[in-house]
Amino acid sequence: MRKKIIAGNWKMNNDIFQTTDLLNGLKEKISSSEHLVIVCPPFTSLVVAQQLLKNSPIKLGAQDVSLFDSGAYTGEISVGMLKAAGCSYVIVGHSERRQYHGETNEIINKKAKKVLDAGLIPIICIGETLDEREKGITDQILTTQTKGVLADFSNAEVEKSIIAYEPVWAIGTGKTATKEQAEESHQLIRKVISQMYSWATAEKVIIQYGGSVKSENAKELLSQPNIDGALVGGACLKADSFAAIITAV
Numbered sequence: 102m103r104k105k106i107i108a109g110n111w112k113m114n115n116d117i118f119q120t121t122d123l124l125n126g127l128k129e130k131i132s133s134s135e136h137l138v139i140v141c142p143p144f145t146s147l148v149v150a151q152q153l154l155k156n157s158p159i160k161l162g163a164q165d166v167s168l169f170d171s172g173a174y175t176g177e178i179s180v181g182m183l184k185a186a187g188c189s190y191v192i193v194g195h196s197e198r199r200q201y202h203g204e205t206n207e208i209i210n211k212k213a214k215k216v217l218d219a220g221l222i223p224i225i226c227i228g229e230t231l232d233e234r235e236k237g238i239t240d241q242i243l244t245t246q247t248k249g250v251l252a253d254f255s256n257a258e259v260e261k262s263i264i265a266y267e268p269v270w271a272i273g274t275g276k277t278a279t280k281e282q283a284e285e286s287h288q289l290i291r292k293v294i295s296q297m298y299s300w301a302t303a304e305k306v307i308i309q310y311g312g313s314v315k316s317e318n319a320k321e322l323l324s325q326p327n328i329d330g331a332l333v334g335g336a337c338l339k340a341d342s343f344a345a346i347i348t349a350v
């Protein structure tokens with residue numbers, strides 16, 4: 102049985118003071134959970150978050166990582182820095198990184214490898230755009246993305262990784278995929294992983310759904326057999342709404 106993993110991607114929201122308020126609120130509401138709960142604040146809030154989460158079951162993640170370990174890469178943050186700041190998870194390849202920073206499956210694959218090599222766990226995002234869904238090529242896009250982002254992973258590496266299926270048209274739009282649409286895509290992704298590795302491996306991989314998840318739709322989506330958690334954007338920015346998702350599933 103796969104554990105449910107609920108992660109909150111804060112994106113470019115919350116300075117260190119707002120981080121303190123949000124995490125104190127969240128700690129009060131989530132002092133224990135049968136699910137694994139992760140928060141991914143901006144880089145500047147990681148150290149304060151690490152301090153605040155010391156005696157809490159809530160784990161810490163980052164939203165991106167550099168391809169490089171150190172040196173003349175202005176503005177970049179290495180995986181070693183994230184580890185020292187208390188991160189155990191790193192989101193890679195979010196659709197906003199693909200859209201605004203030109204990240205390709207190849208770059209995302211290299212970033213995910215960096216994260217794994219450092220002993221951290223990547224949350225690797227994939228998902229089709231509205232245009233791709235309307236053209237009827239969702240399966241083709243998800244197959245290419247899955248193969249691309251997992252290229253050259255060992256069995257152990259793929260089993261450790263988390264995949265986040267996030268249909269781009271559902272991110273921040275209030276339009277959630279139906280449970281049938283989401284389950285169908287999750288099934289496909291798991292099938293592609295099974296063809297690359299084996300069913301035994303594919304069965305172990307956590308595949309989260311992301312795209313306008315809220316407490317009202319979380320239970321229905323996460324009770325699908327292949328949906329193992331959620332990557333939450335907007336609804337993770339308030340302790341009440343994030344905690345309501347965690348307790349709803």
Ligand code: PEP
Nearest residue numbers: 272273311312313334335
């Ligand atoms: C996201 O950005 O990963 C996301 C799923 O956002 P939202 O929940 O706001 O759609």
